[in-house]
Amino acid sequence: MSLDLLIPFAILLILVIYLIYTRNSFEKNIVSLYEKKFDEWKKHSTIDKEQTSHKELVGLIYKKDYKLSIELIDKSVESQLSRGKFEVTNLKDS
Numbered sequence: 001m002s003l004d005l006l007i008p009f010a011i012l013l014i015l016v017i018y019l020i021y022t023r024n025s026f027e028k029n030i031v032s033l034y035e036k037k038f039d040e041w042k043k044h045s046t047i048d049k050e051q052t053s054h055k056e057l058v059g060l061i062y063k064k065d066y067k068l069s070i071e072l073i074d075k076s077v078e079s080q081l082s083r084g085k086f087e088v089t090n091l092k093d094s
Helices: 002-044 075-083
Strands: 059-064 067-072
Touching: 067 075
Parallel strands: none
Antiparallel strands: 059 067
């Protein structure tokens, strides 16, 4: 009686092992295919990096009595200061 159930169980076990093996090989093939396609896409695509503006510390402003003095860290903004191209914001209002 135990032999009657052993044969179908063995067939079922072999079938499960076969299906697991074929699924793993199929997944590996699909992953390698998509990796190749992704590498080809990276070669042929042009990615435009977005230019984002950010704040940069270029100087410090001090007040002594009634006079303001500006100490520049980056000399490239000196021309913008002399032309008056700057914006004044109040940090307490923000």
